[in-house]
Amino acid sequence: MTHDGTESDREALDLLIRGFQVSRMLRLVADLALADKIPRGGICNVSDLATACSVLPTPLLRVLRALAAFGVFRVGADGSVAHSPRSMLLRMDEPNSLHHGARFWTAPGSWQAWGALDSALAGGDPNQAAWGMGRFQYLREHPAEARTFDAFMANFPDRRHQTLAVSYDFSGAKLIVDIGGGNAEALRQILKRFPGPRGLVFDRDDVVAAIPPDARLDGRIEVRGGSFFDPVPEGADIYLLIRVLHNWSEDDCIRILRNCRNATKPGARLLIVEQIIEPDPALGQPSGYLVDTHMMAMFGAARERTETEFGELLQSAGFALERAIETASPVWIIEAGPR
Template sequence: MTNDEVEGDREALDLLIRGFQVSRMLRLVADLGLADKIPRDGSRTVSELAADCAVLATPLLRVLRALAAFGVFRLDMDGSVWHSPRSLWLRTDAPNSLHYGARFWSAPGSWKAWGMLDVALTGGVPHEAAWSTGRFQYLREHADEARGFDAFMANFPDRRHEAIAASFDFSTAKRIVDVGAGNGEALHHILARFPAARGVVFDREDVVAAIAPQALADGRIDFEGGSFFERVPEGGDIYLIVRVLHNWPDTECVQILRNCRAAMASDARLLVVEQIIEPDPARGRPAGYLVDMQMMAMFGTARERTIPEFDELFERSGFTRQRVIATGSPVSVIEALPR
């Protein structure tokens, strides 16, 4: 390797080491809603933005200058701030906006848990070590973060919701039960494509209570609160579980799946939507491994899984995998039938 290549690797690693600093600055500007305050094709001065955000201009300038060095916003020498291609993704009106991710990934609950990541290596749960409580109980006690989590799931930048609706034929579905559905974003995309179907959003009572009435989709979606560890609604011909199982260790996953199996008729189908982890990191996508690490930080042994690991869960819970459907997103749709 040449000296320039060696130095380039050193600098790249140095920036990775300090990546938490960039994450925290991105959360700061997202919390301020700053990207929405800059016109798509125009500029604002730092002083104007500071006044709009009720903060001091000098520290805001320093934050924007640092972010601009990473290609997030453009900053002219006269103090004018413009959007860059990257900062446009921080606008809340951007499709699959990254505004919600900038606020979620380094929100207090995650931020403090990642600071305790080392306890996972000796069998502990970082989130519990940081907060003395489990992740979902923490969200129940911190409503602002919980709603931020719901918004992030609805705007997750992998375009999973559109991809699910586009990749599977729901035309024969009459009643789709979305288990652990959050605010029902996946169902909204599915019902928009398949007008004959109806849906049920099933999630915790506090999650369901926070869903806006307009999310009923003109009466085509019902909301039902409860715990999927105890039961799931009966009467669906498709049971949909989107990015839920990766939140739980194997034993809890089997319990969720068994409850789905108990609610299902023999001709119903189960669709598990997850990002399948690639065992070889040389072939995988970095973002997938970061999600796997997030699961470790939040839940300890919860994780992303390989296809053989999903097959084991199905075997233990009364299902047989039929096929794996790739989508236009990092997630795949795993179809399974009751045994």
Template sequence: MSGGDDDDRLELDLLIRGFQVSRIIRLVADLEIADRIDPERPTNIAGLADACGVLAEPLLRALRALAAFGIFRVDAEGTVSHTPRSLLLRTDTPDSLHHSARFWTTRGSWRAWEFLEAALHGKVPHEEAWGTDRFGYLSDNPAEGRLFDAFMANFPDDRHNALAAAYDFSNVGLIVDVGGGNGESLRRIIARHAGVRGIVFDRPEVIAAIPSEMLAGGRITTQAGSFFDGLPPGADRYMLIRVLHDWPDEDARRILQSCRAAMSDDSRLLIVEALMEPDPSVGSRTEYLIDMQMMAMFGRARERTQSEYGGLLAEAGFDLVKVSPTASSVSIMEAAPR
């Protein structure tokens, strides 16, 4: 067997066991290990374990396993220090992966992936695993719901700043962020434009979890509800940021129709999504994994191409006016009512 075959065998074997690495990363992220290690100085494993309230020997074994992948550095004496990869797990690192490390392997997501084959038979893996839909599960498990909100607010591609920088909001008065989570995108936009106000529209439990200090001194207000039942009317811009990919086509059309019903002729809709590349040889590996996450969570929900989004918009009474790339993985599709 050639050396190339051996390399492929090893790399594939590590991919097959990738769930083990993900789970170890989650373990140390939950303990905030990266934050407990000084970026400039190593830390003794005994002191680290004591600070976390765990046993030193199993913690050392977990950190050694990660060190084999370049995440932390562990010497023969059990001293732990940072590598460029482990620094990305610190909560004070720009575009930190701390929230990603905790979110992707939460119980709700983890178990749904065990039932992935259900999607091949027209069922929803998450519902097969938990007996309820994804948003019902998050409502019933508020700790995971808030972790989801934190992950979306700290998505590592810096999409919120990228959105605020890529679109001209200077002449916009009122924005409704539909399904806006904890309002991070609105905060980034408002920080750049003094005249902008915003409404975060989301499920009641999401709205209730937003603290007053995150409402930009009153420039952001909140409203609880379902986007299937109607939206605040008459805003200048309506934003759907990573919302439509959570839904199959028929529900995505209903969401767009709710937006259309709330909008005036001068309003504009901004759909912020990654655009699927049908050819995996030139597309982003991350986006194909997110597409599979949509399958695991929602069954027929999915990432879409620009053409597919254009078709949904036309069916809901919109014209796709402009598509603008951003510095992150998402693009901004601006649509006008017909």
């Protein structure tokens, strides 16, 4: 390798090592909703932005200059600030916005659990090591962060909810139950496209209580509190598990799937919406492996899975994997029926 190549790799690796610094600054400006305070196509003075954000102009300028060096915002020598294509993605009104991701990935719960990542290498749970409690208990005890999580799930940059609605034919269903359905965004996307079905969100009491009436499509979406480790609602034509199984160990996944199987009537379908991880990282996408490692940081034994591993889980729970549907999003739709 030439000296130039070695130096280039050294600089690239150095920036990767210090990536946490960039992540933290992105969260800072997202928490301030700063990108929304800069007009599209317009220019602001950093002093005016600081006033709008109730912060001091000099430290804000230093943060914005650092981000501009990575192509996030444009900052002039005179302290003027304008949008770049990347900073536009931090606006909340931008399609496929990364605003919620910037706030979620480095929120206190995630940030501190990643700091204890080494405990996973000894079979531990980093979130437990960091906080003395499991991830879901942490979210229950930190409701503001839990709502940040819900907003992030509804705006996850893989567009899985929109992609699910356009990639599968829900027209024949009368009732669709979204197990662990969060703030009901998936059902809203589906029911807006398909006028026939009704929807039911089944999730923790605190989660469904946070779904306002005006987000329930004039009553087409019902909510019910409960745990997927207990019996789930019966009688649906389609059950959804959207990014649920990657939160759990093998044994827990089988328990969740068996509860779904017990509720499933003949002819009904289970749709698992997850990334399918590529065993060879030379063929996969970096974001997939980052999500896989994040699951380890949050839950210890949780992880992304290959198509073969999903098939084995389903078989253990009384389902048969019928097909895996590739979508325009990183997530796949894994369709299963009762055996």
